[in-house]
Amino acid sequence: TSMNERMNTTEIFDGIRFPGFLHTLESLKAACSFQFQDTDVLLVTFPKSGTTWMQQVLSLIFCEGHLWPIHHLPNWARMPWMEQASFSSLLSKLNTSWPRLLTSHLNAKGLSPALMKSKAKVVYMGRNPKDVLVSYYHFHQIAGFLPNPSSFEDFADEFLEGTGFFGSWFDHVKGWLGLQKDLTLLFVTYEELHQEPRSTIRKLSEFLGRTLGPKEEEIILEHSSFSFMSQSNMVNYSLLSKEIIDQSQGKFLRKGVVGNWREYFTPELNEKFNAVYQSKMGDSGLSLPWTM
Template sequence: MQKPDLTPKDYADILNNVPEGLFYRFPLCLVNGVPLMKHIAEQWEGVEKFQARPDDILIATYPKAGTTWMQEIVDSIMNNGELEKNKRAPTHVRSPFLEICSPPPVPSGVDILNNTPSPRLVKTHLPFKLVPESFWEHKCKTIYVARNAKDNAVSYYFFDRMNKTQPDPGTWDQYVERFLTGEIAWGSWFDHVIGWWNAKDKHDVLYMFYEDMKEDPKREIRKVMKFLGKNFSEEVLDKICQHTNFKAMKENPMANYSTVPNMLLDQNLSPFMRKGEVADWMNYFTESQNKMFNMEYEKRMKGTDLKFRTNI
């Protein structure tokens, strides 16, 4: 049982003192048809019944689609461009991960959020159908970031190699097939991006594209700023752009996950922030993989007006 006065700082301290052997590559279990890590599935009731607050801001993505980038952008905006405030804690403390669950003594995302003062920045990788209803009941502002499937697959593969709590990704060839069938943590990329796309007009959801953010960061940050009801000068916007560019974030210990122990995220295998590029998939997809991927992609995306760019 977690202590009732748990704070985000407690979480950071616990992570840095986890006992050897507490973490391992957790198997996946289905939750309403979506594969999630065993500990999330076992504590699903707490996630499902999570009570959002009206001023919560939900940042939703499929894994490795620009989550940390958007978290840093939103935190910068909510701090009115006073970037020193972003240094108060690492990303996973400033913007807790709603559904994450681990073995005790590590607190769950729900535990942390319940002890986080408002306004809260909430991170999730859940597909729309699994997001707690309380977010929609309270009409919470939600920002969704989508990334083209090929780059997303490459980035997720390298992440699953270094993330010691998710199933071993196997070879790149095996991973491509599993990505297409959705047999990886958080399930199908197709279901995820389409589900959120269909939800965007029914709820207060700003749907963003990773490729647009890379093409013109200032333009896209301005969209987020307006969505959150803020109005900054061009000078402040420029500061936020500089603070949240890939190089700056990769060198920022409050954003690059270097504060998380290697037994969880082994950055000797691959950096958490690896390349942050568009069209990196061209360096990994073979001709046959690309052909197979394109065929499945065309089939799965048929009937939706959701469009992605695989190059800019």
Template sequence: MTEAELYLDYKGVYVPKLLHPPECLKYYEEFNFRQDDILIVTYPKSGTTWMQEIVPLIKSEGDLTPVQTIPNWERVPWLEVDRTRILNVEERPSPRLFATHFHYNMMPESFFKVKPKVLYVLRNPKDVFTSSFYYHGMALFLVNPGTVDEFMEKFLNGKVMFGSWFDHVKGWIHSKDQEHILHIFYEEMIMDLKGSVRKLSYFLGKSLSEEVIEKISDHCVFKNMKQNKMSNHSLVSAKIFDQTKSEFLRKGISGDWRNTLNTAQSDHFDSVYEEKMKDVKFKYVWD
């Protein structure tokens, strides 16, 4: 099926119609944030599921019950997804946990007034592309990716779900009120998960013991998290995800793009990246 059949153009970016019908987007536009809300913001395939595992464990101070008994899309719901409207999140006690793939300029009015805490996760765009390529092949509500070359042109031009990676990143790293935003890298979480949990805990105002930090980190190692049926999307209908083509939680590594892109493709990606990000002064951790 085509983009016109599967996607809605919402504020200049593609969103899948199945997950984001107009009524749920209107719900998000009118959503009232609280100042102590915690919002995980990512471009798709940048570590959202990982953060949906870590942050509730920081909130619960290491109690595994929430992540072992509640699906991640309910414990940390995406605010732009249709199902969120029936979760009665308005009645949840503070601090509430949410996730979103929205660009900064797509956020609702109350976000800018209230200024909740934001955890913004960045990942090497080549790995984002690679993960997205396989995801588009197994997610039945997305346009088939075609060849690597075909999907790369769509990705580099922002003609994929949630638009341009470049615009998404630039919008959030250049946004106002940076004191309310913590930037964290997928790669630093791989290199030092305990240090990342410690960093997140400090930003969220949680003083956790080293024993609790180690407990959270051990549970959230990718191979352990992948076994959690409340997080690996094995509970999702086969009419939505065909995990015989690719697992939802696939590898969880850094540098997997090298197994997908050839030299010419990598060089083309680099040239577009350098042009689009030439005016961005921001220190990245990927190589």
């Protein structure tokens, strides 16, 4: 099948829609029976929560100041997505002087049984879902493998219903954070990395058992900044063709701020969003750090 034909296909796995351009049923299933090693580090996010940013930070934490991978390897080759069709090939090429650094957007229900058979470390990155929604709306406009939303309002409804690609944000966060006692998991937010990058990077390094020298810390801060990443072909997705991600109308590294949702939400949508958030998250027992 041609790239164009595959671009609009959908895989449904465990009731959740995935873009068929990147995933196959086999690749989705394979991720769920992956044999983790105790030394593996897995980054888990719902899309648009700062995945690429954390991939950059984690690779910087492990590269010990040797920036060759930062300048020469795209993020998906440094930290491949486990559920994607390209995974086995990318996995076999990973740098063996580091722990294996992996990425996933899968739900806890699918991936956690395999994970629990190991002591692999999990970094779960979350973001205020209102900002996730706005970022995801724009991403649907530039990603060739996702349908163009008819309107922001309709897209917001789909997000609240949890019927969009990659499933429900609410289930994703509840599922993973509900496993904090069963996994070696660090919960980090987009907001804290934004507001307190230095202490967040220290917290991550400590969790990962890496001690950073002062110079290393500066290198990490510089190379994970929005301005550096916007200009870096290895993390700004400019290596992909226009058919896959078309950045002529909008950039992948779009705004990189906290609270951009305020420019998009009507008071009505905000009320509706808060009501759904309350009904889905209110009894979760999780205290989440966002100001809604």
